[in-house]
Amino acid sequence: MDESKPAVACNVCLKEIPRSVAKSEEGSDRVYYFCGDTCYQEWLATPDVREVSLAVGGLPLEFEVGQELAKAAARSLDKEATLIAWYDRKQGKESPQRYECHENKPGWLAYAEGHGGNFKVDINQGEYIFVFVTQS
Incomplete structure (x- = not known):
């Protein structure tokens, strides 16, 4: 992974991805990251x-x-x-x-x-x- 682009973990599948390409959602206390729309939709469905x-x-x-x-x-x-x-x-x-x-x-x-x-x-x-x- 390129060190100049910090990595984050997808909140659903835990895949490590560059922050610059991750989908994100602002929570009340943190930012949630997702590798794509499939993981984002799954996260929305499991509150x-x-x-x-x-x-x-x-x-x-x-x-x-x-x-x-x-x-x-x-x-x-x-x-x-x-x-x-x-x-x-x-x-x-x-x-x-x-x-x-x-x-x-x-x-x-x-x-x-x-x-x-x-x-x-x-x-x-x-x-x-x-x-x-x-x-x-």
């Missing part, structure tokens, strides 16, 4: 997932630290929040490991949504993503 974005700078962020930050965010909403899926872009890892895509989404994300995942914590625009089930 039930609450999303929190965290930006961490000034120090290297390891997975374990990101996970603890995500848990703290989820548990501020629901003390019984349960982590059901995660994605680590730096390491190229995910859980659960579902290698097939479903309706233009990575398998781990489709799994989370299909199993009640309703609270997503996105750290550093897709560097780490954690999905929880909450009662709130």
Whole structure:
């Protein structure tokens, strides 16, 4: 990816794309990015997932630290929040490991949504993503 054109992650399929070509939507607290109209339309159709974005700078962020930050965010909403899926872009890892895509989404994300995942914590625009089930 060209360093002069900062990359962003599509909020639906997580594909990394240049910011200059991404479709975007201003939210109340952040800008959402999409690789194309298909992902944008899918995002519009799934309003039930609450999303929190965290930006961490000034120090290297390891997975374990990101996970603890995500848990703290989820548990501020629901003390019984349960982590059901995660994605680590730096390491190229995910859980659960579902290698097939479903309706233009990575398998781990489709799994989370299909199993009640309703609270997503996105750290550093897709560097780490954690999905929880909450009662709130």
